[in-house]
Amino acid sequence: MAQAVAAPLPLPANRGPYAARLALKLVEEALGPLCRAVLKCLLDHGMQQYGDLARTSKLPQPQLRAGLLVLIQHNYVNVYLKQEPPTLRGPGPSYSLYEAALPRILQGLRMPRFLTYIMDEHGPTSQQLICTLLEHGRLRWDQVLGAVTEAAAKQEEGEDGEEGDGSPPPTPDVVLNQFRSLVIERFIERVPPCTLPPPAKQVHPNARKKVATPKPGSEEEAALHREQSEALVRQAYQEERFQLPADLLGGQPGKAGDEYAGSGKAGDKRKRGKDAAGEEPAKKKGRKKADAAAAAADEATAAGGKDGEKEAESVLWRVNYDEFNRRFRNEVIVETVKAKYGQDAGNAVLGLLLANARFEASAQTGETVVLGVNEISSALRRQYGNDLVPEHLGEVLSELSEDVLQFLEAHGHGPGGEQFVMNIPQVLNLARLLELESVVRNKFGEHGMRIWRLLFATGQLEQKQVSDMAMLTKEEAREKLYAMLKAGYVTLQDVPRTADHAPSRTFYTWRAKLEPALARLSSDLYRAAGNLHARLMHELDRNQELLDMLETPGISDAMIQRRTAEIAKLKAVTSRLEAALLDLDAQICIFADV
Amino acid sequence: MSGRGGRGGRGGRGGRGGGAPVPVARDDEGKVIATQPIEGPPPLFPDIAEGVPELPDVIPAQTERQLIWRHQLTHKWRHSHYHLKGEGEAAGANKRRRADYVESYKDGAEEAASGSGGDSLAGCTITMTLNPKYFPEELYTRQKRSAKAVAAAEKAYWAGEGRRRAEAQNAANDDLALGKLDELAKREDRGAGAGGKSPAGKPGGGAGEEEEAPPEDIEEDEEDVPEDDDYYQNEQFDDDEGYLDDYDDGGGDDAYF
Numbered sequence: 001m002a003q004a005v006a007a008p009l010p011l012p013a014n015r016g017p018y019a020a021r022l023a024l025k026l027v028e029e030a031l032g033p034l035c036r037a038v039l040k041c042l043l044d045h046g047m048q049q050y051g052d053l054a055r056t057s058k059l060p061q062p063q064l065r066a067g068l069l070v071l072i073q074h075n076y077v078n079v080y081l082k083q084e085p086p087t088l089r090g091p092g093p094s095y096s097l098y099e100a101a102l103p104r105i106l107q108g109l110r111m112p113r114f115l116t117y118i119m120d121e122h123g124p125t126s127q128q129l130i131c132t133l134l135e136h137g138r139l140r141w142d143q144v145l146g147a148v149t150e151a152a153a154k155q156e157e158g159e160d161g162e163e164g165d166g167s168p169p170p171t172p173d174v175v176l177n178q179f180r181s182l183v184i185e186r187f188i189e190r191v192p193p194c195t196l197p198p199p200a201k202q203v204h205p206n207a208r209k210k211v212a213t214p215k216p217g218s219e220e221e222a223a224l225h226r227e228q229s230e231a232l233v234r235q236a237y238q239e240e241r242f243q244l245p246a247d248l249l250g251g252q253p254g255k256a257g258d259e260y261a262g263s264g265k266a267g268d269k270r271k272r273g274k275d276a277a278g279e280e281p282a283k284k285k286g287r288k289k290a291d292a293a294a295a296a297a298d299e300a301t302a303a304g305g306k307d308g309e310k311e312a313e314s315v316l317w318r319v320n321y322d323e324f325n326r327r328f329r330n331e332v333i334v335e336t337v338k339a340k341y342g343q344d345a346g347n348a349v350l351g352l353l354l355a356n357a358r359f360e361a362s363a364q365t366g367e368t369v370v371l372g373v374n375e376i377s378s379a380l381r382r383q384y385g386n387d388l389v390p391e392h393l394g395e396v397l398s399e400l401s402e403d404v405l406q407f408l409e410a411h412g413h414g415p416g417g418e419q420f421v422m423n424i425p426q427v428l429n430l431a432r433l434l435e436l437e438s439v440v441r442n443k444f445g446e447h448g449m450r451i452w453r454l455l456f457a458t459g460q461l462e463q464k465q466v467s468d469m470a471m472l473t474k475e476e477a478r479e480k481l482y483a484m485l486k487a488g489y490v491t492l493q494d495v496p497r498t499a500d501h502a503p504s505r506t507f508y509t510w511r512a513k514l515e516p517a518l519a520r521l522s523s524d525l526y527r528a529a530g531n532l533h534a535r536l537m538h539e540l541d542r543n544q545e546l547l548d549m550l551e552t553p554g555i556s557d558a559m560i561q562r563r564t565a566e567i568a569k570l571k572a573v574t575s576r577l578e579a580a581l582l583d584l585d586a587q588i589c590i591f592a593d594v
Numbered sequence: 595m596s597g598r599g600g601r602g603g604r605g606g607r608g609g610r611g612g613g614a615p616v617p618v619a620r621d622d623e624g625k626v627i628a629t630q631p632i633e634g635p636p637p638l639f640p641d642i643a644e645g646v647p648e649l650p651d652v653i654p655a656q657t658e659r660q661l662i663w664r665h666q667l668t669h670k671w672r673h674s675h676y677h678l679k680g681e682g683e684a685a686g687a688n689k690r691r692r693a694d695y696v697e698s699y700k701d702g703a704e705e706a707a708s709g710s711g712g713d714s715l716a717g718c719t720i721t722m723t724l725n726p727k728y729f730p731e732e733l734y735t736r737q738k739r740s741a742k743a744v745a746a747a748e749k750a751y752w753a754g755e756g757r758r759r760a761e762a763q764n765a766a767n768d769d770l771a772l773g774k775l776d777e778l779a780k781r782e783d784r785g786a787g788a789g790g791k792s793p794a795g796k797p798g799g800g801a802g803e804e805e806e807a808p809p810e811d812i813e814e815d816e817e818d819v820p821e822d823d824d825y826y827q828n829e830q831f832d833d834d835e836g837y838l839d840d841y842d843d844g845g846g847d848d849a850y851f
Contacts, residue, residue: 136721583657
């Protein structure tokens with residue numbers, strides 16, 4: 001098992017038709033059938049220009065534009081600017097390309113989990129900030145502030161004009177501080193501009209060809225320069241992604257003004273020293289110059305303030321799902337290590353992940369940086385105090401580094417004590433493997449799981465060998481194997497002895513590989529989530545009249561009491577379906593988004 | 595052959611009476627694997643087999659909190675300006691209704707209200723920051739403006755195209771003239787070398803002179819022909835139809851006087 005889990009697992013590039021089906025359902029539920037139609041066109045035909053989209057969607061132009069704007073507002077569609085290479089006639093044309101952001105749409109199921117996490121970690125004000133941004137997709141800072149203060153005022157009043165819990169609404173400064181901390185911790189990011197170039201094509205490692213250095217002045221060199229410039233543009237956005245504008249940082253834009261005022265005064269003194277005879281004219285000139293300098297300083301302050309305000313007004317903010325996924329990934333890793341190696345090992349790994357947090361760019365990273373024992377313990381103390389720090393942290397980490405799984409590697413000694421590097425995909429693969437085994441057990445029983453584990457450990461076996469080694473009858477082994485083959489969790493390989501592939505002269509070997517099994521499980525999870533959502537919508541549509549009655553303002557209590565049983569039944573059914581949907585999403589997070 | 599046909603016919607008749615052979619699955623030892631007889635199409639909603647986990651009676655507290663947030667978010671989106679229903683076919687094409695559906699007054703009033711037209715983005719623009727940095731202008735700027743820009747760009751392009759075409763034609767004419775001079779020079783050399791061909795040089799020279807005139811005519815025609823008119827694009831194109839009409843390039847048996 002250790003050898004099979006050693007290789008890092010690449011995430012599936014294409015999430016499959018079930019993921020697209022679920023995405024369409026989620027968008028229709030939130031944004032309506034028009035946006036669903038636009039998104040369907042994008043999913044079916046891929047990245048395209050506006051004209052192509054108008055042709056393929058067959059929607060009226062105003063509706064298409066409205067649907068696209070709403071989808072872009074909610075960050076469900078990415079926009080890129082494609083610049084064609086220049087021709088002999090002049091610069092090439094540029095046009096916008098629209099692409100469905102499928103991962104972001106699917107992670108819409110995880111929004112309630114984001115909100116509960118933020119509430120537990122940062123409090124109600126941060127939760128309200130995140131909720132406002134999730135509701136509207138992307139907003140300016142002043143819009144966010146207005147929405148949060150309005151929501152807090154409503155909460156203070158309470159529903160139906162009753163008094164609330166008595167807690168005062170947060171002041172703008174408090175909201176600003178919380179916003180700053182969320183940006184610094186990368187929960188909120190700047191929205192990428194629609195002038196970014198399209199993402200670079202990802203070529204499979206097996207398909208990469210060695211390309212010789214292009215000749216100077218050739219078309220290949222020009223293409224290479226264009227790719228490099230596009231990469232620089234993308235890098236520029238990554239650098240400013242989590243930067244706060246000057247106005248929100250609370251800096252002192254008057255520094256430049258102070259310098260102006262100071263130079264005016266110094267000039268004034270020099271003038272007096274030089275021209276002793278013409279003292280009054282020099283004084284007047286100095287005063288004039290000081291006044292002019294002060295006026296210039298005021299203008300500079302005003303201009304700097306206006307620039308800061310303009311920058312703050314022109315920046316749009318949105319929730320960074322990647323950071324939330326990274327936190328959830330860390331939780332999964334810590335739980336897996338804790339379950340396998342104990343509490344101390346789990347705490348040590350938690351400290352390692354906390355210390356590595358500032359070096360990570362995304363949730364899908366490989367190894368951590370080299371970290372010393374002191375760094376790990378200080379990261380744990382800073383977050384949780386001394387309670388969670390293991391007594392002999394170095395020994396715990398050394399024992400983990402000697403484990404068969406080999407997910408932790410010792411890197412000698414350094415200024416911070418012993419140094420270690422953790423292979424994150426290794427631990428994630430272990431967590432995924434445990435989930436996969438539990439799914440196989442639920443679907444095919446204990447015997448099915450025994451067969452799958454046997455094939456996974458040994459590589460490939462014939463049917464007779466499987467039945468012998470798994471201690472099962474031939475019939476039962478055959479049934480389980482073919483059931484798993486039909487579900488896609490095992491594969492069958494034929495090894496013919498003759499060229500005619502006659503079955504009597506062919507070996508048939510069974511295999512259980514981790515990659516295809518995980519991809520199949522990921523697809524099944526999306527399919528199950530889509531089915532659950534369809535059933536939920538069916539139940540809500542069937543009782544739409546009851547829901548409309550409940551939403552009608554001023555409805556009498558007597559009417560509600562008359563239909564209490566129906567309401568309770570509907571609530572039980574929808575709660576179970578939605579709870580199952582959220583649990584599925586927690587599993588999808590492990591397999592598809594980290 | 596008749597025996598084979600007869601045997602096949604008898605076998606076919608016998609086979610028809612007994613029914614078509616049903617394919618069977620066999621295991622490694624050759625034994626037939628018993629399968630359920632197919633009595634018809636599979637049921638749409640088959641009974642769920644054993645092994646389905648039991649539904650929990652109590653939903654965890656964490657999940658309850660998440661459910662509350664999910665309800666709030668979906669409620670806000672459904673009643674917000676972002677929820678676009680669309681008009682006409684986009685809204686009604688895929689609308690499924692139950693067989694026992696009875697349209698109520700409220701449904702009819704809602705459809706009438708939605709079908710009355712109006713801007714789809716009436717309320718959304720309040721919260722949307724339609725900045726060219728984040729939203730492409732083609733989605734919210736008027737078509738007239740872009741049509742003007744396109745028309746101006748086209749006009750500039752064709753003006754430049756005509757000028758470029760004229761320059762190219764001048765260069766070609768210069769080449770033509772130079773080429774004809776070279777040809778004349780070669781013919782004179784050939785004529786000096788072989789005396790019989792000197793009379794042919796004159797018609798050739800005359801033809802060259804005549805052919806020299808057309809470039810001037812063409813230049814005059816170019817002034818009259820509008821530059822951006824595609825109809826006259828191939829005016830100067832030589833399609834070799836009159837290649838053998840006026841003169842022979844030599845090698846023919848006809849004599850020129």
